């Protein structure tokens with residue numbers, strides 16, 4: 001069967017026949033999404049293992065002879081960079097973006113399928129280049145994920161020979177891959193929505209991913225620019241960022257460069273990056289809460305505008321990461337103010353999520369547990385962000401464990417809660433099988449409570465003055481001995497949380513074989529992806545006719561309606577919803 | 592209910608199933624791509640201006656060759672524009688001539704830029720000597736790379752012309768090339784202005 005792929009492409013979408021075309025060199029957005037997902041999860045596991053190794057060192061110093069300070073720096077750097085870029089960014093946009101945008105908008109595929117496929121393979125290349133740095137002499141870079149010059153490229157920093165170069169090259173490749181994918185996501189949203197799917201009827205998931213992609217398209221160039229300039233400083237000896245330095249007793253050839261210039265460029269990317277990860281999470285969590293509470297999302301339009309406003313504001317707060325780098329006090333005041341202003345739309349979102357739950361018919365299924373877990377962890381991480389946004393509070397706390405606790409809560413744990421919730425939520429659609437509910441609940445409770453055992457004490461450690469990025473505390477007399485016992489307990493919790501992720505992976509894999517058939521719409525959800533004629537959806541998604549869209553995505557518990565949800569393709573003239581949750585016209589044919 | 596702004600049903604101004612969207616996706620995609628490129632060159636410009644403030648900055652002499660290159664790039668843009676006009680009128684020959692002239696001039700521009708690099712190098716303005724030199728090489732290099740990318744698409748378009756495709760099937764490619772050429776010309780004029788004025 002061949003259908004027209006997207007409205008304005010004349011060529012037809014041919015069913016791929018060979019195995020390779022279908023599962024490997026595939027242009028199908030669903031296959032690409034799963035490829036992105038698997039690759040991101042694989043490097044994510046690596047980053048998790050690295051964090052475990054760091055925790056072993058911090059919890060039980062002098063016990064593990066195979067971790068030395070050099071390794072520790074390399075672990076920190078690779079852990080941070082992988083988690084932020086290669087796991088979360090890739091998974092939310094390349095993974096969920098690819099899977100959900102066409103399905104939720106009633107399209108057959110992305111508008112540029114070939115470029116979409118290339119995007120994945122280039123991403124894979126970026127990952128391979130990054131991982132290769134573990135195997136070269138000198139190992140990966142230990143510059144910290146912020147890669148601040150001058151130390152990032154000076155001899156003496158771990159990985160200053162090859163590691164830093166592979167890191168920069170890998171980032172540049174990643175940006176190319178992201179741009180190819182990102183152009184697809186935004187253009188698809190603008191061009192390929194099915195009839196009736198107006199922008200203000202799109203599920204918030206799509207709004208979140210769409211806005212985050214826009215941010216990425218504008219912010220990643222800053223990383224590219226700084227990456228290119230740093231590469232030249234390292235390879236050709238230019239002095240964009242490098243001041244005159246004496247390194248290991250030797251005067252280097254650099255002169256006059258400005259490390260602070262790098263910091264501006266890096267954070268002009270780095271802060272929006274937080275929202276590149278957070279906005280998709282905001283969108284997805286809204287849909288999870290609404291579906292599993294059987295209530296319309298509270299304040300849909302406000303939610304959309306809040307997403308857009310946060311996206312815009314995220315470009316004018318970057319220097320709150322640089323309070324300790326020295327700046328004009330008026331700048332500090334400006335950036336503190338914008339940082340606090342961004343809290344307003346964010347708080348609106350939190351209120352709206354809570355109000356969506358208020359008197360809802362809450363089903364505490366696994367996706368819902370994670371969605372609620374997100375609200376908790378995000379609020380905790382967000383509140384400490386308000387503290388750190390103020391210059392006067394940030395200066396003593398900067399570079400302490402308070403910051404580590406803060407950013408892990410807000411951009412580590414909270415988005416991961418959504419990743420887990422989303423995987424559980426869409427797993428039945430992606431595989432046609434139901435996961436094991438009990439294992440899912442164990443996964444949730446251990447992860448959720450465990451992260452509190454890990455990160456809450458870190459805030460306290462930060463108050464005491466425990467510095468960030470330290471291999472060992474040494475003779476720090478101002479720290480009480482209890483710091484060490486606290487560190488040990490954090491490590492134990494981290495190892496438990498880490499190992500519980502194996503249960504998660506086991507659940508995903510074993511349910512592929514042993515899971516009960518899920519049916520097309522197990523949650524009774526309203527968005528279009530649950531209305532595909534096949535589960536999992538096949539190539540072209542929709543069979544002969546595209547679904548129409550007649551309503552917004554949140555018609556749950558509509559007063560007077562016969563069913564407790566009306567899918568977006570439920571026509572105003574009426575239809576029936578069968579026991580599978582699929583809309584049928586009154587004569588029984590698919591709507 | 593919290594959605595007073597709409598009633599169920601299909602709003603009337605929405606396209607019918609399978610209808611051709613009024614703007615081709617490739618145009619929108621290109622528009623977003625140009626936004627990405629703009630972001631990149633603006634950041635380079637900002638970095639340039641910030642780095643200029645430091646004491647070690649020593650401006651380059653402005654190679655006269657750059658004026659010639661600029662003229663070639665302008666003419667190439669004009670030729671591209673004529674190709675587009677010809678495509679709108681449905682004249683394959685005009686499309687072909689416009690494309691060829693534009694391509695040749697673009698290659699000439701690139702060659703001229705390389706030559707300017709060699710002159711500067713020969714005069715001792717190496718990339719690592721001074722931040723002004725470094726910025727010059729990087730910015731012109733990246734601009735050239737973008738033009739090279741455009742020439743790749745140009746190559747695909749000209750092959751289509753060679754294969755004897757109808758103008759109707761060419762005009763979108765020609766139009767996209769034209770947009771891109773004008774855009775790169777604009778970027779170049781801004782960058783050239785920046786180099787001249789500093």
Ligand code: HEM
Nearest residue numbers: 051054076077080083084144145146411412468469470494
């Ligand atoms: C169980 C999960 C995790 C554990 C146990 C963990 C642990 C750690 C540890 C021990 C450090 C080094 C702190 C230091 O010495 O200063 C660190 C740094 C970091 N982590 Fe995690 N982490 C986890 C998950 C995540 C996630 C999901 C993210 C995603 C955003 C993340 C992002 C970072 C970043 C950006 C750094 C800073 C790296 C640097 O200082 O250069 N982590 N983490």
Ligand SMILES: [Cu+2]
Nearest residue numbers: 271318320321
């Ligand atoms: Cu920030």
